[in-house]
Amino acid sequence: MNQTLEQAVAAGANLLAQSSESAKLDAQVLLLHVLDKPRSYLFTWPERLLSTEQQHSFDTLCARRLNGEPVAHITGQREFWSLTLEVNATTLIPRPDTETLVEAALGLGISENAKVLDLGTGTGAIALALGSEMPLWNITAVDKVTDAVALATRNQQRLGLGNVRVKQSNWFSSLDNEYFDLIVTNPPYIESSDEHLAQGDVRFEPLSALVAEDSGMSDIKQIITQSRDYLLSSGYLLIEHGYDQGFAVREFFKTMAFVNIKTIKDLGENDRVTLAQWP
Ligand code: GLN
DSSP states (O other), rough: OOOOOOHHHHHHHHHTTTTTTTHHHHHHHHHHHHOOOOOOHHHHOOOOOHHHHHHHHHHHHHOOOOOHOHHHHHTEEEEEEEEEEEEOOTSSSGGGGGGGHHHHHHHHOOTTTTTEEEETTTTHHHHHHHHHHHTOOOEEEEEHHHHHHHHHHHHHHHHOOOOOEEEEEETTTTOOOEEEEEEEEEOBOOOTTTTGSSSSSGGOOGGGGGBHHHHHHHHHHHHHHHHTTTEEEEEEEEEOOOTOOHHHHHHHHHHTTTTEEEEEETTSSOOEEEEEEEO
């Protein structure tokens, strides 16, 4: 039998509680995706009945979520900063923690027409958030994964952010003779033996976006080392990292002769971003 919107959310939340920590929210988001309505619709029309087709779609989406598939993969989108981004299984789903990096970058007070580089852009989240706030920044977003480059390009075009250009590059490999005021990155930084890779949404994300050698430090170290050849004098490098990597990242910045090294915490009070300046 067809349910009302209110009943559908309750039944979905009840079902999804078996496999999700955000069961009610998941049910609401999936139902709104089926209805193709804004969030307020659920609270305005709780008694409205689903059509048979809508009921069937909703049940199908709940079954996929019950099986562990991330909500963002099911709906094909995720909110990040003030933007709605297309998301798929070729790259990382943008996380709220990464907004800490965006906020830190915007707070540096660097020039209005800065040249900025986002390494390993994935969906384009960081570059596009910065581009939406700083219309005169000239932002290059790179990724080594062809499908991620295509995805970030679609996001850039749909959002109409002409100050961001997306390009394929394995870290700095396609960036000869370019110099930046600011380099930002959310690289892979999880150790391959980390048990949380076998839990929850990350199981559906590519390891190429998550895992790095050398206790999760290998890409971070490569980026710090190479960025010295691409930063303008007094330019900044901002890196997202694991909650327990702050000390190691600061030490490596020091070894590589960076100055003004500082770690910033995320919303959960964990070390999440370390930044430093090239003298
Ligand atoms: N913070 C993410 C997680 O813990 C990982 C992101 C990354 O590796 N860059 O799942």
